[in-house]
Amino acid sequence: MKKVGGRLTLLALVVVVSVIFFIPSYQPFYQALPDWLKKVMPNKGITLGLDLQGGIHLVMEVDEDRAVEIAVDRSVVSLQDLLVDKKIPVESVTRTGPTQVTIQFQNAELKAQIQKMIDDYPTFSETESAGSANRLVWELRGIEVKRIKDSAINQALETIRNRIDQFGVTEPIVQRQGLKQIVVQLPGVKEPKRARDLIKETALLEFKMLDEDNQLKLDLPARIPKDKEAEILKQAEAKLPEGDQILFERGVEKDTGREYRIPYLVKKRVMLTGDVLSDARVSIGQFNDPYVSITFDAKGGREFERITGDNVKKRMAIVLDNTIYSAPVIQDRITGGRAQITGTFSMQEANDLAIVLRAGALPAPLKIIQDLTVGPSLGKDSIEKGVQATLFAGAMVAVFMIVYYRMSGVIADFALVLNLLCLIGALSALNATLTLPGIAGIVLTIGMGVDSNVLIFERIREELRLGKAVRLAVDGGYEKALLTIVDSHVTTLITGVALFLFGTGPIKGFAVTLCLGIGINLFTALIGTKVIFDLLNQRHKVQQLSI
Amino acid sequence: MLEILGKTNIDFMGKRRWAFLFSGIMVMLGILAVVQIARGSANLGIDFSGGTAVQLKFDQAIRIDEARKALEANGLGNAELQEFGQENKILIRLKASTTIEEKIAERVVAVFTKEFPANHFVVDSSTEIGPTIGQKLQQDALIAILVSFAGIILYVAARFELRFGIAAALATFHDVLAVLGAFYLLDKEITLLVVTALLTLAGYSMTDTVVVFDRIRENLRMRRRDSEETIINNAINQVLSRTIVTSLTVVLVLIPLTLAGGEVLHDFSLALLWGVIFGTYSSIFVASPLLLLWPGASVRLLQRS
Numbered sequence: 143m144k145k146v147g148g149r150l151t152l153l154a155l156v157v158v159v160s161v162i163f164f165i166p167s168y169q170p171f172y173q174a175l176p177d178w179l180k181k182v183m184p185n186k187g188i189t190l191g192l193d194l195q196g197g198i199h200l201v202m203e204v205d206e207d208r209a210v211e212i213a214v215d216r217s218v219v220s221l222q223d224l225l226v227d228k229k230i231p232v233e234s235v236t237r238t239g240p241t242q243v244t245i246q247f248q249n250a251e252l253k254a255q256i257q258k259m260i261d262d263y264p265t266f267s268e269t270e271s272a273g274s275a276n277r278l279v280w281e282l283r284g285i286e287v288k289r290i291k292d293s294a295i296n297q298a299l300e301t302i303r304n305r306i307d308q309f310g311v312t313e314p315i316v317q318r319q320g321l322k323q324i325v326v327q328l329p330g331v332k333e334p335k336r337a338r339d340l341i342k343e344t345a346l347l348e349f350k351m352l353d354e355d356n357q358l359k360l361d362l363p364a365r366i367p368k369d370k371e372a373e374i375l376k377q378a379e380a381k382l383p384e385g386d387q388i389l390f391e392r393g394v395e396k397d398t399g400r401e402y403r404i405p406y407l408v409k410k411r412v413m414l415t416g417d418v419l420s421d422a423r424v425s426i427g428q429f430n431d432p433y434v435s436i437t438f439d440a441k442g443g444r445e446f447e448r449i450t451g452d453n454v455k456k457r458m459a460i461v462l463d464n465t466i467y468s469a470p471v472i473q474d475r476i477t478g479g480r481a482q483i484t485g486t487f488s489m490q491e492a493n494d495l496a497i498v499l500r501a502g503a504l505p506a507p508l509k510i511i512q513d514l515t516v517g518p519s520l521g522k523d524s525i526e527k528g529v530q531a532t533l534f535a536g537a538m539v540a541v542f543m544i545v546y547y548r549m550s551g552v553i554a555d556f557a558l559v560l561n562l563l564c565l566i567g568a569l570s571a572l573n574a575t576l577t578l579p580g581i582a583g584i585v586l587t588i589g590m591g592v593d594s595n596v597l598i599f600e601r602i603r604e605e606l607r608l609g610k611a612v613r614l615a616v617d618g619g620y621e622k623a624l625l626t627i628v629d630s631h632v633t634t635l636i637t638g639v640a641l642f643l644f645g646t647g648p649i650k651g652f653a654v655t656l657c658l659g660i661g662i663n664l665f666t667a668l669i670g671t672k673v674i675f676d677l678l679n680q681r682h683k684v685q686q687l688s689i
Numbered sequence: 690m691l692e693i694l695g696k697t698n699i700d701f702m703g704k705r706r707w708a709f710l711f712s713g714i715m716v717m718l719g720i721l722a723v724v725q726i727a728r729g730s731a732n733l734g735i736d737f738s739g740g741t742a743v744q745l746k747f748d749q750a751i752r753i754d755e756a757r758k759a760l761e762a763n764g765l766g767n768a769e770l771q772e773f774g775q776e777n778k779i780l781i782r783l784k785a786s787t788t789i790e791e792k793i794a795e796r797v798v799a800v801f802t803k804e805f806p807a808n809h810f811v812v813d814s815s816t817e818i819g820p821t822i823g824q825k826l827q828q829d830a831l832i833a834i835l836v837s838f839a840g841i842i843l844y845v846a847a848r849f850e851l852r853f854g855i856a857a858a859l860a861t862f863h864d865v866l867a868v869l870g871a872f873y874l875l876d877k878e879i880t881l882l883v884v885t886a887l888l889t890l891a892g893y894s895m896t897d898t899v900v901v902f903d904r905i906r907e908n909l910r911m912r913r914r915d916s917e918e919t920i921i922n923n924a925i926n927q928v929l930s931r932t933i934v935t936s937l938t939v940v941l942v943l944i945p946l947t948l949a950g951g952e953v954l955h956d957f958s959l960a961l962l963w964g965v966i967f968g969t970y971s972s973i974f975v976a977s978p979l980l981l982l983w984p985g986a987s988v989r990l991l992q993r994s
Contacts, residue, residue: 193953201822334815335795511819513794519746520813527951534949535942542941546691546934578953579882582946586889586961589942590896593935597900600931626903629848630896633841637892640837641885644829649885656889 146680149673156665157560160567163187167570187570189313190329191577191651194525196518197329198337202508204322209294209506210287211240217263217282218243219412224262230255233276234384241282250275294505295322302326302341304501309340323511334515336494344463344507345498347416349449352457352469353407356383365393368401385410389459391466394486406469408459413449415503418442422499424492425482432492433484436499443479451475462495528581535585536562539592547599549688553674554595557666561591564662569655577651587659590634594667597630598623599689612687616675620668627667631660693937694930701925701973702918702981708974712863715967719866722873731873734880737827739820740784741793744813744952745801747777751808756781759804765797773952778813780952793817830884837888838862841895849902852983857898860976864894864967868960882957890964893939897932898972904928905977921977929973936969 166172167187172180192199214237221243222235233246243266245256256278260268265286269279299318306314306328315327331337366374371390378388387410390403421437438446450458450472459469460483467485487495540558543551565587569576602619610618635657642653678684725731735742753772756779760768771780781797794815801810838858846854865887872879904924912920940962947958 334812509819510817512822513815513817515794515812515815517746517811517813519811520744524951524953527949528954531946531950531954534945538941538945539938542938546693548691578951579885579957582950582954582957585942585946585950586939589939590893592938593896596931596934596938600928600934604927626900629845629899629903632844633895633899634889634892636840636844637837637888637895640833640840641888644833644836645885646826646829649881652885652889 146676160563163567163570186573189575191575193578194521195329196516196521197331198334199514200326201512202324204295204298205506206291210290213290243280245278297505308497344504346503348412348461349414350459351409353386353409362405366403389466422496424496432489434496435482438479447477524578553671557670560670561666568658577648579648580651580655583652583655591663594627612684613679697926702922705978715867718870722869732878734878736881737823739818739823742782742816743794743797744780745810746813747808747810749808763800856976856979860971861891861894867967868963886957886960894968897968898976901972939965
């Protein structure tokens with residue numbers, strides 16, 4: 143028989159370490175500890191998974207092609223401006239394909255002049271120039287397309303991070319997955335819909351001029367019910383002037399609460415975009431209605447001053463993601479680089495608008511491809527039920543072992559407790575995320591954990607039946623059961639590892655508890671219970687083993 | 690000494706024809722389920738097929754037929770509904786045909802707010818999964834299954850002999866297929882969690898088989914005079930009580946988990962529960978008799994040792 147002292151110390155050490163690692167997982171107790179102790183202790187324990195804590199898990203894909211189109215659209219606008227500045231009269235500059243810009247002009251003599259302007263747009267190359275005397279076609283270079291796509295996802299990540307930071311979520315996760323996916327996890331979010339909208343909103347702010355000369359000709363109704371937008375667009379399609387579009391302003395009737403829309407004829411040309419903003423804040427107007435006041439950066443301020451100066455007494459639409467917030471008449475040149483966005487929104491909506499404006503626009507729309515939302519009540523339910531099932535299962539097994547194996551059953555139960563303690567300690571030490579399937583993994587560990595002891599005890603019984611002395615029977619039982627136990631653990635471990643490698647989220651949580659449970663079980667079954675048997679034999683020279 | 694079974698002397702091998710018949714039926718059922726899954730006509734969970742699931746918890750009891758009528762009236766007639774007894778919870782599932790951009794979950798919530806204004810509810814959970822994600826999950830699950838099976842066969846083959854490895858793997862396949870077949874027969878949804886349970890039970894069933902095989906191998910080495918059939922029979926009888934006790938302890942924990950673990954874990958625990966029972970059966974009635982089918986094996990074994 144081996145000495146038991148060393149093994150007992152090891153067991154005690156394992157228990158103490160497990161408890162120390164577990165303490166931060168139980169916040170009420172951890173918080174009550176003196177500060178000096180907190181400093182030397184681990185400060186992070188088990189995190190609860192989204193399924194237990196409630197929250198959102200989103201997987202989104204950046205619409206890369208749209209990002210490229212948007213970039214090309216911007217070049218179109220700037221080229222239009224440049225042509226106006228240089229006083230070159232062209233008929234139209236339009237995007238004619240995902241990466242293609244076509245410039246039409248009446249006067250064929252202008253061709254050479256316009257051709258030279260490509261120097262200012264090094265990301266484009268000219269194609270099909272010989273085709274027509276009145277037309278030039280530019281194509282965005284392949285390298286640039288790739289660069290835009292790459293930067294689109296990075297920019298989207300950055301923007302989403304900014305927005306979430308300002309929304310205020312504890313321990314959010316925002317990360318890239320694969321080539322073009324973004325994973326966002328917001329544990330414990332109370333208003334999932336609001337958070338989702340905040341993340342998803344493209345938040346492209348644009349200032350556009352109303353086309354008031356043609357407004358009347360089109361004979362747009364002053365106010366239409368919600369959901370009738372498509373009809374209006376269809377009716378006006380044929381009469382729509384070149385370079386114009388119809389956008390809608392949202393409104394709510396004060397007394398009935400019914401939503402309506404106001405159609406406007408707007409010039410497609412973008413005067414200014416939100417990327418020249420330096421700040422956006424919520425303020426309260428004189429009728430207690432919230433509005434968002436925005437501040438331009440130096441360049442944006444000068445530009446805004448020029449635009450408002452040129453368009454006094456005309457109406458300018460403030461457009462966010464193709465919805466008009468307001469279309470005020472410019473009373474005077476606006477200096478000082480400040481403006482206000484008013485509209486019918488609640489305090490919270492104004493707040494969220496300010497957040498997305500501050501955090502900046504997404505480079506392209508996002509497509510949500512996976513959305514898991516768990517309400518806080520379900521999470522609480524799940525924990526309660528999980529803990530109940532665990533305790534109940536543990537009790538059943540413990541009672542069964544004592545009834546079936548008597549004193550030895552008590553020893554097996556001791557190993558079971560040790561097993562659970564170490565498992566929770568190990569999960570805490572790894573800062574593992576506990577999910578609902580993870581709890582199932584713990585319960586399963588209880589059931590499988592005693593199996594090793596059953597195998598050992600049955601072997602010991604066999605040895606005893608052969609008439610061996612207790613000490614020899616115990617040693618023989620452990621020795622002969624060892625290989626079987628190792629074999630049976632390894633097979634389960636193999637499936638556990640496969641699940642860990644290919645599983646996602648909750649499944650990974652299950653795999654982690656399963657693998658840890660199996661490893662720890664091997665330790666408690668082979669060392670934990672053996673040391674007790676050895677101790678008993680040493681102290682009392684047991685003649686009759688209660689098994 | 691309390692024993693569930695005393696010393697037994699049951700002729701397990703003699704009953705192998707009946708066992709093979711029963712197992713054959715279960716396996717066929719399982720294969721049918723696999724074929725149906727591959728054809729896309731099985732009851733796949735939305736995590737594989739893509740779609741929307743919304744679980745609502747009401748303040749007062751809600752009639753499921755009324756809920757269905759309300760959904761139908763609002764153009765969501767293809768929804769599947771499931772209720773959870775006493776807790777006034779219902780689960781509404783809509784499969785892939787729709788894309789996630791349509792905000793089905795929000796529509797479902799809106800329908801219930803409109804149609805049941807007096808019965809307040811909270812959204813327990815909502816899940817929307819695009820079809821691309823579903824396909825990726827299907828792929829991952831398949832890889833996980835293949836990897837774990839290959840790993841287990843290799844390990845058992847290395848620790849025992851090849852025929853043990855193959856017999857154990859076949860028995861394990863049998864268990865997985867049997868549970869899958871049973872799920873298919875009862876039209877239960879095959880979700881990611883159920884697949885996880887299948888993999889776990891594969892690991893467990895192997896554990897169980899290993900216990901029996903260990904003893905068979907031991908006895909094969911010791912007693913060479915008896916026929917292989919007798920040796921295997923004796924080995925099973927010797928380990929019978931521990932095989933049953935080890936399965937029993939797992940069954941003991943799975944029963945509370947199935948009954949009280951909540952709706953999320955119910956099917957998962959149920960699959961495991963059946964798996965453990967099938968696993969115990971197959972170690973004795975499938976894996977061991979399969980050893981006898983290997984031609985000339987006993988002779989070779991005699992020569993080897």
